[in-house]
Amino acid sequence: MTSPESAGHAYDVVISGASLAGSAAAILLARRGVRVALLERRSDPAAYKVLCTHSITANAYPVLDELGLVPALEKAGAVRNEARWYTRWGWIEPRAAPGGPELPHAYNVRRSVLDPMIRARAAETPGVDLLLGHQVTGLLRDGGRIAGVRASTPDGEREIGARLVIGADGKDSAVAKFAGIPARKHENARFGYLAHFRDLPLAGGIGQTWFLEPDMAYAFPNDDGVTVLAVLPDKKKLPAFRQDLEGSFLSFVRALPDAPPVDSAERVSKIIGTVDYPLHSRKPAAPGVALVGDAALTGDPLWGVGCGWALQSARWLADAVAPAATGRGGPAALDKSLAAYARGHQRRLRGHQQLAADFARSRPFNPMESLVFSAAARDEAMARHMYLFASRLIGPLRFLSPSVVAKAVAINLRHRRHRREAAGPTR
Missing domain, CATH: 3.50.50.60 (FAD/NAD(P)-binding domain)
Known part of the structure; x- marks a missing residue:
């Protein structure tokens, strides 16, 4: 009616x-x-x-649940999107706290x-x-x-x-x-290409992201054994990259630290991408x-x-x-x-x-980011904090709050002290 x-x-x-x-x-x-x-x-x-x-970040899991899509996604083989990130200080590898709840997730599909x-x-x-x-x-x-x-x-x-x-x-x-x-509009100083690969093994079977400062790359496992592999270099590299798209793409991936064995996997899509993707x-x-x-x-x-x-x-x-x-x-x-x-x-x-718009200028980490990212590579609790931000479950103010910065300082000072002690007395 x-x-x-x-x-x-x-x-x-x-x-x-x-x-x-x-x-x-x-x-x-x-x-x-x-x-x-x-x-x-x-x-x-x-x-x-x-x-x-x-990839659907964990902040959207409640919406998927309200829509009633979670069982269907699980049945379709969607992969829970755990992740690890490479930095110049090593890998950030978030894990659930001992005795605590599992890390929040949504899905790669x-x-x-x-x-x-x-x-x-x-x-x-x-x-x-x-x-x-x-x-x-x-x-x-x-x-x-x-x-x-x-x-x-x-x-x-x-x-x-x-x-x-x-x-x-x-x-x-x-x-x-x-x-x-x-x-x-905010200009993006990186370009990006991606392709889908079947049977591409990843460490831990989970998503990987490489912060190469300023270049970026990621590999996200999806349903049906397919992994999305993407590279996002600085635009200064675009002319040379375009001369041989496939060769440049594969060379970039092979050069990644702890690179996935791309040559042993089957590429099941074209290499596609965009050379200009501003933030709107x-x-x-x-x-x-x-x-x-x-x-x-x-x-x-x-x-x-x-x-x-x-x-x-x-x-x-x-x-x-x-x-x-x-x-x-x-x-x-x-x-x-x-x-x-x-x-x-x-x-x-x-x-x-x-x-994001500031980081899209294709710059290295600023001092504040360096402090927190390096601490996350050295401390499990800080790695979980990083995971919450990457999942968009907390905002930038909480991610870089004064208490977090103070904790990051303490973690890095402790790390340096341990390195000095391990090196022994100097003459």
Whole structure:
């Protein structure tokens, strides 16, 4: 039955983009009583994002759990994403504290598995209409307010009315463009290439990241025995790298400290990548429109945070706007809830993005980072602290808090003292 508050709108919400952020937002909003049109420009329900780290950080595990995807991911062979990191001080190897809980995790899983899975879950959710082959070409307005979208479909142009339009359409968001929401851009001084390898053994069977200052690399094990192997060198190396892409890629990997035996593995994909991937950030909401996932904030791919933040931002939005999206309280209530979502999004992610944008300048560690990373390579508790930050379960202020810095100083002083004692008296 259509409530009086919903009269006059085909849907409460229209979402552009049916990948992670859009499908998650559709499910969570519909479960809260919102009628959702979920638009996807591609017609294939099995379509997926190709250029991705294929990793969901642990901060998003509660969202996966709420969506009911954890059993399906486990059944599909998704790999729990434990990790270790190489630094010039040695490997940082987080382990659970003796007698304590296991380290938090989410999953590494190929997008060819994940995207169709979450899209199918959205399609079967009561209150969600998945509309494939629908590409947003403009926004509808009524009395100055956004009132839906205009979309190109296999059957021609279509207008779909709604109180709220959500852009889940990636870093080049058409919804943001049509709504006049500009992007702030931070240049990335690294380029990146990745490929998928089958049967590539990794130490401990877990993810590896190499901080080479300024170059980077990582290897993440995924479902079906496939590992995503990526290199992210300084852009100064790009001209030489491009002359022989395959040879340069493999040479870079072979030169990594404790390099995985790439020559004994089977490459099962092309080497793909991007030579220019700036970090984008936009205001997450304006009257009648909201942005989630990469449409709101695109991080540096070396950190592998995009999937996790896509899922989290979908949940933050659903929690903030669901009642108002059904018409309860009128336009003023919806605008207030959108403003609350925007404040929460920026409060949670602004610090992470600022730190990532600074590191994207392709610089070595600064003194503060050197202090904490070196301590993490020498102390198990500090390694766990590093793991919580890499999992985006704590923010930069807590990661580099005064108490943590003081502890790192003590760890490094103790390490130097032990080295002097082991070296014996000097003459």
